[in-house]
Amino acid sequence: MxxxxxxxxxxxxxxxxxxxxxxxxxxxxxxxxKMPSVRSLASQFSVNPNTVQKAYTLLEQNGIIYSVKGKGxxxxxxxxxxxxxxxxxxxxxxxxVRTAHQLGLTKDDLxxxxxxxxxx
Amino acid sequence: MxxxxxxxxxxxxxxxxxxxxxxxxxxxxxxxxKMPSVRSLASQFSVNPNTVQKAYTLLEQNGIIYSVKGKGxxxxxxxxxxxxxxxxxxxxxxxxVRTAHQLGLTKDDLxxxxxxxxxx
Amino acid sequence: MxxxxxxxxxxxxxxxxxxxxxxxxxxxxxxxxKMPSVRSLASQFSVNPNTVQKAYTLLEQNGIIYSVKGKGxxxxxxxxxxxxxxxxxxxxxxxxVRTAHQLGLTKDDLxxxxxxxxxx
Amino acid sequence: MxxxxxxxxxxxxxxxxxxxxxxxxxxxxxxxxKMPSVRSLASQFSVNPNTVQKAYTLLEQNGIIYSVKGKGxxxxxxxxxxxxxxxxxxxxxxxxVRTAHQLGLTKDDLxxxxxxxxxx
DNA sequence: GTGGTCTAGACCACA
DNA sequence: GTGGTCTAGACCACA
Numbered sequence: 405m406x407x408x409x410x411x412x413x414x415x416x417x418x419x420x421x422x423x424x425x426x427x428x429x430x431x432x433x434x435x436x437x438k439m440p441s442v443r444s445l446a447s448q449f450s451v452n453p454n455t456v457q458k459a460y461t462l463l464e465q466n467g468i469i470y471s472v473k474g475k476g477x478x479x480x481x482x483x484x485x486x487x488x489x490x491x492x493x494x495x496x497x498x499x500x501v502r503t504a505h506q507l508g509l510t511k512d513d514l515x516x517x518x519x520x521x522x523x524x
Numbered sequence: 525m526x527x528x529x530x531x532x533x534x535x536x537x538x539x540x541x542x543x544x545x546x547x548x549x550x551x552x553x554x555x556x557x558k559m560p561s562v563r564s565l566a567s568q569f570s571v572n573p574n575t576v577q578k579a580y581t582l583l584e585q586n587g588i589i590y591s592v593k594g595k596g597x598x599x600x601x602x603x604x605x606x607x608x609x610x611x612x613x614x615x616x617x618x619x620x621v622r623t624a625h626q627l628g629l630t631k632d633d634l635x636x637x638x639x640x641x642x643x644x
Numbered sequence: 645m646x647x648x649x650x651x652x653x654x655x656x657x658x659x660x661x662x663x664x665x666x667x668x669x670x671x672x673x674x675x676x677x678k679m680p681s682v683r684s685l686a687s688q689f690s691v692n693p694n695t696v697q698k699a700y701t702l703l704e705q706n707g708i709i710y711s712v713k714g715k716g717x718x719x720x721x722x723x724x725x726x727x728x729x730x731x732x733x734x735x736x737x738x739x740x741v742r743t744a745h746q747l748g749l750t751k752d753d754l755x756x757x758x759x760x761x762x763x764x
Numbered sequence: 765m766x767x768x769x770x771x772x773x774x775x776x777x778x779x780x781x782x783x784x785x786x787x788x789x790x791x792x793x794x795x796x797x798k799m800p801s802v803r804s805l806a807s808q809f810s811v812n813p814n815t816v817q818k819a820y821t822l823l824e825q826n827g828i829i830y831s832v833k834g835k836g837x838x839x840x841x842x843x844x845x846x847x848x849x850x851x852x853x854x855x856x857x858x859x860x861v862r863t864a865h866q867l868g869l870t871k872d873d874l875x876x877x878x879x880x881x882x883x884x
Numbered sequence: 885g886t887g888g889t890c891t892a893g894a895c896c897a898c899a
Numbered sequence: 900g901t902g903g904t905c906t907a908g909a910c911c912a913c914a
Contacts, residue, residue: 835901
């Protein structure tokens with residue numbers, strides 16, 4: 405699935421959120437599929453169930469998954485989850501553009517960076 | 525100079541760092557100029573001196589300013605500080621590009637965002 | 645009959661209760677009519693029989709249905725069930741009015757909402 | 765301030781959220797005012813700090829308060845918090861109207877209820 | 885079994 | 900001191 409870096413300073417719950425967002429973005433996880441249960445994932449990562457629970461709550465608030473008490477958590481329909489991910493990522497990226505621009509990077513600098521990093 | 529936004533969630537020390545980086549990027553602050561003293565800036569912003577101190581330390585670590593014992597802190601020569609700022613901003617931005625790309629934003633999406641946000 | 649929405653977060657047993665209440669309110673189910681057996685409904689909905697049983701118990705407690713040992717469950721006579729439904733709904737709605745009013749919605753706000761949502 | 769009912773079945777964190785929403789709606793708490801610290805409120809209510817923390821996080825997500833690490837939590841500007849409260853309450857109430865309407869309450873029934881409960 | 889809430893208490897970054 | 904994250908583990912409703 406994905407790895408956690410306990411010493412990175414990034415909250416573990418956020419790492420779990422990001423991990424699942426990537427899996428979904430890559431199509432490895434798709435609509436309706438069952439998520440691992442809170443407890444099983446916690447023991448798999450040797451992490452507290454509360455931490456996983458928090459991550460799942462965040463994922464649900466962002467429309468990536470939905471949970472059914474007593475049954476489990478499930479990935480939202482592809483259309484829904486895909487839109488949620490693209491929307492979030494776009495917002496985040498546009499903020500980065502604004503910051504870079506304010507610090508004096510020119511449009512050309514930014515595009516050069518894209519050519520280098522986001523090449524097909 | 526610049527304003528602090530306590531509600532933004534961004535650590536105040538980071539906001540101070542960013543504020544000075546912007547002033548320098550815009551050429552409002554230039555090489556050799558004296559920075560306000562930690563204590564004066566703290567009282568001006570009604571903020572804890574430790575917070576300003578932390579910001580100054582970060583600025584120094586990034587090569588934007590340098591301090592002279594007993595005299596105060598000064599902006600690095602233009603060439604030096606400018607390079608430091610551009611380098612930092614580029615690194616940060618490229619990371620944002622990678623993340624956005626991994627989450628499924630296409631090159632076109634990214635460029636569209638730049639057109640919108642970084643317009644002259 | 646009616647559909648269950650697993651993603652809604654509303655307990656399935658409550659959804660079954662509400663489903664039958666609506667069918668009765670609409671006159672699709674009327675007094676004396678036999679309810680589907682717990683087991684048949686459970687398999688029809690691919691849901692745990694306990695869940696259906698719980699719903700039936702709630703419906704009985706609210707006077708919407710009654711059960712006869714060895715024969716099954718039946719819809720209460722129209723007058724009875726209709727009154728039970730209206731009473732419950734009224735109580736619930738009045739509570740919502742109180743809450744909304746306490747939070748600062750004016751009588752006009754509330755009525756505007758009714759015009760919009762409960763239009764013929 | 766307000767009281768908690770530990771046996772009500774309503775999550776304590778939600779009760780705290782609702783309590784502060786009411787205090788704000790009533791104007792007892794207004795923009796910029798400092799909220800009690802997580803720990804002090806927890807001890808005042810004899811409740812775990814995590815529970816208060818959760819409530820504060822929810823209030824922040826709803827735009828009612830904002831928190832500054834190291835300084836405390838504060839009520840959002842009146843305009844902002846007021847809008848957030850009215851929006852939330854309206855959404856909630858409209859849902860109640862739909863439900864009541866589906867169960868057969870007529871527009872007149874609903875309005876009668878408003879006259880009774882939301883009288884000036 | 886499964887998600888969700890809660891207590892008790894440690895530890896961190898920030899001010 | 901203040902908010903925020905986390906562990907350890909209990910307990911509840913729902914299925």
